[in-house]
Amino acid sequence: MSMSDITEAMVDGARLPWTGNAMGALDIGFLAGKARTRLVGIFGAADSGKTSLLGAWFLLLARDVSPEAVSFAGSLTLEGWENIAGSLRWNATHGPAFPPHTSSGAGRNPGLLHLSLQVCDARRDILFADAPGEWFSRWAVRRDAEDAAGALWLSDTSDVLILVVDSEALSGASRGVVRKNLFSLLRRVGAERRGRPIALVWTKSDVNVDEQMRLSVTQAADLSLGRYSTFNVSMHPAKGQRPHNRGQGLIELFEWALTVAESTFDKQVESDPERELLRLVGGVNV
Numbered sequence: 001m002s003m004s005d006i007t008e009a010m011v012d013g014a015r016l017p018w019t020g021n022a023m024g025a026l027d028i029g030f031l032a033g034k035a036r037t038r039l040v041g042i043f044g045a046a047d048s049g050k051t052s053l054l055g056a057w058f059l060l061l062a063r064d065v066s067p068e069a070v071s072f073a074g075s076l077t078l079e080g081w082e083n084i085a086g087s088l089r090w091n092a093t094h095g096p097a098f099p100p101h102t103s104s105g106a107g108r109n110p111g112l113l114h115l116s117l118q119v120c121d122a123r124r125d126i127l128f129a130d131a132p133g134e135w136f137s138r139w140a141v142r143r144d145a146e147d148a149a150g151a152l153w154l155s156d157t158s159d160v161l162i163l164v165v166d167s168e169a170l171s172g173a174s175r176g177v178v179r180k181n182l183f184s185l186l187r188r189v190g191a192e193r194r195g196r197p198i199a200l201v202w203t204k205s206d207v208n209v210d211e212q213m214r215l216s217v218t219q220a221a222d223l224s225l226g227r228y229s230t231f232n233v234s235m236h237p238a239k240g241q242r243p244h245n246r247g248q249g250l251i252e253l254f255e256w257a258l259t260v261a262e263s264t265f266d267k268q269v270e271s272d273p274e275r276e277l278l279r280l281v282g283g284v285n286v
Contacts, residue, residue: 020079022111022130037125039112040257041154043189044164045181046133049203049233053164054113054128055085056235056247057254061115065246067255073123074116081113084130110135110150119258126258129154140184143192155189159262161198162253163189163225168204170213179213183220190224195263198228199256205232205248229256 042050058081061072075081110131117124131150139151163185169178189198200221202209221228233249 020077021083022077022080022113023127024112037127038159038258038262039127039129039157040160040162041129041158042131042162042164043136043151043154043185044133044203045137045166045169045178045185048133048164048166048169050133050164051084051130052235053201053203053233053250053253054130055081056250057128058085060246060250060254065251067251067258069120070255070258071118072115073118075114076116077112077114080111084113110154117258124258129158136185137181140181140188143188155192159196160257160260161189161193161196162257163198163200165200165202165217166204167202167207167209170217171207171209175213179216182217183224186220186224190226193225197260197263198225199253199260200225200228200230201253202230202232204234206234206236229260231256 042053044050060066062085064071066072110129113128113130115126115128117126131154135148135151138145138148139155142148143152165182166178169175170182172178231249231253233247233253235247235250237245238248
């Protein structure tokens with residue numbers, strides 16, 4: 001049976017509440033009655049590696065490469081995962097490539113990708129947000145910018161925050177502009193953090209970044225974020241790893257996102273019904 005056939009199927013007189021594609025806020029209200037759901041928000045500029053990070057995690061899970069005591073137990077968005085992970089696969093005609101750029105014209109809320117995972121002895125539902133970097137760049141400059149509503153939505157609702165630092169961009173010809181924009185995003189995320197766990201993730205870490213540049217970013221992060229975790233990740237294998245490539249730092253970051261202790265924070269009260277449904281998924285009364 002095809003995914004479209006499944007979508008049209010009827011269960012007890014009602015349509016199934018998912019299509020296999022990335023979810024929107026209106027699609028996920030039914031998860032609220034199942035279990036506490038963690039939303040992981042990934043913040044960063046365009047082309048900084050956010051979507052590639054998600055795709056790499058999914059492909060590692062597909063190969064049964066995961067943190068200790070973590071195993072795949074299902075997903076309601078398998079087609080959505082495949083849409084971003086498919087380009088990273090080897091096939092008969094070409095090798096892996098980067099996923100297509102996440103469009104900034106695809107609505108006001110990010111696509112939400114679902115994983116059901118067995119973590120130790122408990123089943124956990126995790127949502128990961130795939131959002132275009134242009135949203136975050138605009139939101140960093142103006143919190144309530146109309147064309148950055150998706151970034152504000154994600155900031156208001158995420159339980160765990162990941163802020164991506166693009167090593168390649170910080171070592172390129174436009175590194176001065178990239179650093180300035182990154183500092184703006186650091187300040188915005190710090191102002192909106194409200195005690196939540198946050199990781200600063202250097203993507204494409206196989207690319208060397210000047211030590212003075214790295215130091216200036218670290219100092220800005222210390223000033224804006226306070227306490228945070230740091231990870232260096234790359235899709236390229238570590239030395240001697242190529243036959244069984246698992247990249248670098250990917251599993252460690254994934255484990256942190258799944259297991260880091262959450263902090264209670266005040267979610268913004270909104271009249272938007274889509275946002276209210278997402279709060280129900282988090283099990284928080286506002």
